[in-house]
Amino acid sequence: MSESNNNTVTTSSSWADLDDEEDGKVEFKGLNPSANSFNPSSTSSSSSFKPTSTSANQQEKDDAPVASLLSRISGLTTNPTPTPESNPPASGPTEPSSSSSSVSSTRPKPNTSSALFGKALAGVKSDRPSHPSPPPAPASTATTAPSSAKTPVELINNDSDKKESKMSGFNDGGWEGNTQGANGNGHEDKKDALTDASMSEGGLISNDFQVEVKLADLQADPDSALYSAKTFEALNLHEDLMKGIYSVGFKKPSKIQEKALPLLLSNPPQNLIGQSQSGTGKTAAFTLNMLSRVDPGLLTPQAICLAPSRELARQIQEVVDKIGQFTQITTHLAVPKSWARGKRIDKHILIGTPGTLVDMLSMGKRIFDPAQIRVFVLDEADEMIALQGLGDQTVRIKKMLPAGVQNVLFSATFTEEVQHFAQSFAPEANQLFLKKGEVTVDAIKQLYLECDGEESKYDALSALYDCMSIGQSIVFCKTKATADGIADRLTKEGHQVASLHGDKMSNERDDILDGFRNAKTKVLITTNVVARGIDIQQVNMVVNYDVPELNRDQDYRPDIETYIHRIGRTGRFGRKGCSVIFVHDDKSRDDVNYIMEQLGKPMQKINARSEKDLDQLEKALKAAMKGPN
Numbered sequence: 001m002s003e004s005n006n007n008t009v010t011t012s013s014s015w016a017d018l019d020d021e022e023d024g025k026v027e028f029k030g031l032n033p034s035a036n037s038f039n040p041s042s043t044s045s046s047s048s049f050k051p052t053s054t055s056a057n058q059q060e061k062d063d064a065p066v067a068s069l070l071s072r073i074s075g076l077t078t079n080p081t082p083t084p085e086s087n088p089p090a091s092g093p094t095e096p097s098s099s100s101s102s103v104s105s106t107r108p109k110p111n112t113s114s115a116l117f118g119k120a121l122a123g124v125k126s127d128r129p130s131h132p133s134p135p136p137a138p139a140s141t142a143t144t145a146p147s148s149a150k151t152p153v154e155l156i157n158n159d160s161d162k163k164e165s166k167m168s169g170f171n172d173g174g175w176e177g178n179t180q181g182a183n184g185n186g187h188e189d190k191k192d193a194l195t196d197a198s199m200s201e202g203g204l205i206s207n208d209f210q211v212e213v214k215l216a217d218l219q220a221d222p223d224s225a226l227y228s229a230k231t232f233e234a235l236n237l238h239e240d241l242m243k244g245i246y247s248v249g250f251k252k253p254s255k256i257q258e259k260a261l262p263l264l265l266s267n268p269p270q271n272l273i274g275q276s277q278s279g280t281g282k283t284a285a286f287t288l289n290m291l292s293r294v295d296p297g298l299l300t301p302q303a304i305c306l307a308p309s310r311e312l313a314r315q316i317q318e319v320v321d322k323i324g325q326f327t328q329i330t331t332h333l334a335v336p337k338s339w340a341r342g343k344r345i346d347k348h349i350l351i352g353t354p355g356t357l358v359d360m361l362s363m364g365k366r367i368f369d370p371a372q373i374r375v376f377v378l379d380e381a382d383e384m385i386a387l388q389g390l391g392d393q394t395v396r397i398k399k400m401l402p403a404g405v406q407n408v409l410f411s412a413t414f415t416e417e418v419q420h421f422a423q424s425f426a427p428e429a430n431q432l433f434l435k436k437g438e439v440t441v442d443a444i445k446q447l448y449l450e451c452d453g454e455e456s457k458y459d460a461l462s463a464l465y466d467c468m469s470i471g472q473s474i475v476f477c478k479t480k481a482t483a484d485g486i487a488d489r490l491t492k493e494g495h496q497v498a499s500l501h502g503d504k505m506s507n508e509r510d511d512i513l514d515g516f517r518n519a520k521t522k523v524l525i526t527t528n529v530v531a532r533g534i535d536i537q538q539v540n541m542v543v544n545y546d547v548p549e550l551n552r553d554q555d556y557r558p559d560i561e562t563y564i565h566r567i568g569r570t571g572r573f574g575r576k577g578c579s580v581i582f583v584h585d586d587k588s589r590d591d592v593n594y595i596m597e598q599l600g601k602p603m604q605k606i607n608a609r610s611e612k613d614l615d616q617l618e619k620a621l622k623a624a625m626k627g628p629n
């Protein structure tokens with residue numbers, strides 16, 4: 001293993017090491033010096049906001065409608081209030097993305113205008129290419145596992161002096177043998193840089209921002225979740241999969257891909273539980289594993305991937321189809337109404353939601369033979385196995401699969417409680433966990449907006465519309481009624497928004513999300529239905545109109561995990577993003593303080609009553625969306 005890699009990975013000898021509460025506290029303190037003495041309220045109120053001069057200059061050019069912003073905020077005063085401070089926003093990439101996918105009960109043809117891979121897909125044929133040589137038997141594509149692979153590995157995005165090796169006898173060298181030849185310098189190709197100009201190429205988004213993207217630089221930074229010292233070539237993947245990877249424009253694996261793929265692909269197959277920040281490439285990791293393990297010659301489902309929402313299942317299917325486009329492997333979207341009781345499914349990979357899989361499996365072998373399933377993937381695994389979530393259905397499905405199935409669990413969040421479930425769900429699993437305090441990416445600038453009451457939240461949102469529609473934004477609400485109500489009011493005011501939630505018909509849901517992916521709609525007002533997994537690269541702002549809450553036994557607490565996933569809809573794969581959470585009373589103020597405390601990251605406070613702060617808000621938002629020039 002390269003030196004730089006040693007600097008980024010801590011290994012652990014036992015599950016208990018990672019699960020230990022005290023250990024968690026130590027990690028929290030060590031990784032977040034500010035967290036030791038962290039006082040959310042004082043942090044936010046004692047600071048003063050200073051956008052970078054670069055950003056300020058840029059904003060002058062943009063000449064945002066601050067005046068109109070102010071005039072639309074109800075209860076606006078010019079009372080001097082302490083102005084928050086923020087670090088200058090870091091740079092980040094922007095990659096174009098466009099288009100939609102249609103729902104299909106069978107594998108769709110590759111879509112040349114995929115929203116998922118944007119520009120990278122230029123040149124991909126619109127018809128599925130027939131490839132003469134299907135991949136060989138799965139085993140031939142897999143690497144050999146290190147003898148110590150069944151041990152937890154902890155991913156850390158921090159300095160080497162903040163890490164410790166907890167496990168003897170295991171280091172990355174265990175599978176470094178598979179990655180010989182990797183370019184360890186990480187400075188592979190600065191020509192990878194994309195500019196915002198490419199966003200305009202499709203005519204979808206036009207603005208005058210000049211955002212330079214240096215993905216190669218991000219992937220060379222050991223502190224970045226995108227860091228990689230190795231290459232896809234070194235993973236010994238089948239050539240047809242390599243073609244798929246190149247076609248979607250991936251140059252190097254991200255950190256989670258680099259760590260997880262050798263473990264996933266090793267033989268005999270082993271379970272894996274993997275945690276990595278939102279937008280860091282977990283989908284491609286489990287996708288490559290499924291595609292590597294399926295025998296294209298066997299016309300029956302051999303891998304199942306479950307996701308908590310129809311929207312996410314569709315998105316995953318599109319990723320599998322794109323990366324697998326040079327293989328003979330086919331997929332089936334297993335969502336309500338996508339299958340018929342009398343019709344067998346002969347596709348190789350099922351991607352869907354748990355309820356549909358339960359229905360299919362309740363038909364015995366009539367729809368497909370569960371005995372042929374080799375890989376069982378749970379995306380958003382904490383949600384999929386949680387007792388309060390979809391756990392019952394997921395467990396029922398698992399019980400109908402062969403004992404030797406490879407269980408693969410991925411998420412950006414695993415509470416300690418859920419880690420225990422995960423461990424029993426996927427026994428003897430290799431485990432990759434983030435340290436507490438490292439679960440959100442720094443590229444997302446987090447703010448909170450002090451409003452005067454529930455109604456003034458709406459006024460603030462309306463005032464923010466111009467900012468929100470510079471790029472694209474998602475507004476999360478607690479209820480479907482709130483989402484619809486806000487969307488109606490904004491529409492009546494002449495704004496272009498769409499609302500999406502579970503009460504809408506399936507086709508309508510697909511159309512709304514496709515419209516948003518295509519940037520036909522700039523602002524999406526929604527509930528938690530798209531809080532997890534949805535990858536729309538051009539989303540540069542997330543608004544938490546309501547604080548996400550857990551409601552367990554009448555104990556209303558902020559839902560930290562949902563907050564993390566919601567804000568993770570921006571800042572995808574190193575891009576810049578900005579999140580704003582609205583605070584309007586003591587309860588929501590306490591909630592936001594709690595979230596800051598738990599995440600160990602202060603948020604910048606903006607006061608909706610203050611002209612100065614609103615000015616700063618607009619600047620902060622724009623700076624977060626643009627990046628330095």
Ligand SMILES: Nc1ncnc2c1ncn2[C@@H]1O[C@H](COP(=O)(O)OP(=O)(O)OP(=O)(O)O)[C@@H](O)[C@H]1O
Nearest residue numbers: 250252253254278279280281282283412533535573
């Ligand atoms: N190696 C890579 N190089 C470049 N881009 C990549 C790479 N891997 C993934 N991506 C891109 O990064 C984006 C985020 O990936 P993905 O959706 O898999 O994130 P995730 O970790 O599953 O996030 P979430 O936790 O929100 O579900 C996608 O647009 C994907 O195409």
